[in-house]
Amino acid sequence: MTLKRFIEKLIEGMLMISSSISALAVLLIVLFLFKEGFSLFSTSPLENHNVIVVSKGNPIEKLTAPQIKDIFDQKITNWQTVGGKNDTIILFTINDVSNYFSEEEIGENFEYLPEKLSRLTDSIPSMLAVYPDKYLAKDFKGKTVSVAKNNIPDFISGREWFPTAEPAVQLGVLPLILGTLMVSFFAILFALPVGLATAIYMAEVADERLRKILKPIIELLAGIPSVVYGFFGLIVIVPLIHDTFNLPVGETALAGSIVLAIMALPTIITVSEDAIRNTPRSMKEASLALGANKWQTIARVIIPNSMSGISAAAILGIGRAIGETMAV
């Protein structure tokens, strides 16, 4: 008797330990993600420990990452645009060293470079120079321009996504978020009606033999890797959209939505079909016994009764589709 109780307690304890371990693991992963993610916001968008320097007389104190990008893309060519004097910006990066100095002047191990660079910025007032901070002279006479750090509001509302831009990266995820939302919204819009219709057909209309053939096939579809769906989208759907709407390119959000919808379909169909079939027979009979026909029964009793299962199906299906963005 005591042994039995001891075993019961033991099993209880083991269950508790395993559940708390899994909960802890999930929590740790989330914490890790946030820790790693937030460290981004305390770093400067400048790559490779670069500094931006200007001459002492230049009134510019700060530049933003988009401004730097525009300057390097030659879209901004005058200091006035960023709040300085009316003067043309002369760009200098570490790659331009050989245009200004000979190898002898720099020295074999770049030992004279910091001093040369310091003098160079001083001598050309309208120069904007970018080079690694290890070449910044100790008695540097010009001044370094501070660049606004990555921050959360800009991260979320920024429209530009250039994570590899030189010399300053731009991390605006707004278009990414909006794109994902739009594509998944339209994917749900396509997939849910079709999936629900198929599920209803399989659960309530199709005869048993047909269902036994259809169900494994649809479940098999859920196992196809997303690359295959993506390939299918690229080969079939993209040209189709291209031709139908007479667009220059077919790689639109619509194509993405359709591929995602197709990917989500098998999950939506099987899960919601199970939910629909789980409607108690007594409930269906009650409805039919009151003179409701088959379709009234489906619309008024079976669907409302399996609503939680159907919404779970939609979430699972779209979750899979969004999770495996490979296809898009």
Place this chain on the structure above:
Amino acid sequence: MTMNPKIESKNVNLYYGAFHALKGITMSVQPNTVTALIGPSGCGKSTYLRLFNRMNDLIPGIRIEGDVQIDGKDIYSKSLRVDELRKKVGMVFQKPNPFPKSIFENVAYGLRVNGLNHASFVEERVETSLRQAALWEEVKDKLKKSAFELSGGQQQRLCIARALAIEPSVLLMDEPASALDPISTSKIEELIYELKSKYTIIIVTHNMQQAGRVSDKTAFFYLGELIEFDDTQVIFTNPQNPRTQSYVTGRFG
């Protein structure tokens, strides 16, 4: 017996695939009476009951022979619409099976699916039905609440009210009190007694005393055959068939 029978079955045979479930049943039911179907489990009495609103149609591989008439019309004729038949023949099931809707909507369901949506009409009919089912006083303040909040006995009376709302002329009851406690059972039995004045009722029951209390006529089924059909009093006090005798006295079944 000069009246035309309300329900009549002539030599009805029913097969589930190869299984011969009902064997040549001939029986007629007078209007405004309560007929009890008794017999051991699997004797075909529920199957026979479900013949009258064609609930058996849902089961695949079923085959029905013979003639079933309600009000002199063949209910298995091709020209008859099943949903029209089911409006005339209400059914109450073994277990309470309310819809996952409010109490009000449960009763209104039958009206709504038949296109009767006029608000005041629906309200009036729901109240009448709930009163007929002796449930009105208990639920009148919580019509918007879910039907699942009611007790089992209340749910079963709700199912009766739901069946009454479309004003059928026949009411089929498949062991309506088998899942209920004695108090709820006696309420249902009183109800059956009162409903008799307006409806023709056929009730399947495993409970001999119940059959004795509520019914005018009793039919004893055994292995798919109708063994004996007579006034309830005769069946319970002076049955003609020895098998009926041993069943009603509790010697088997």
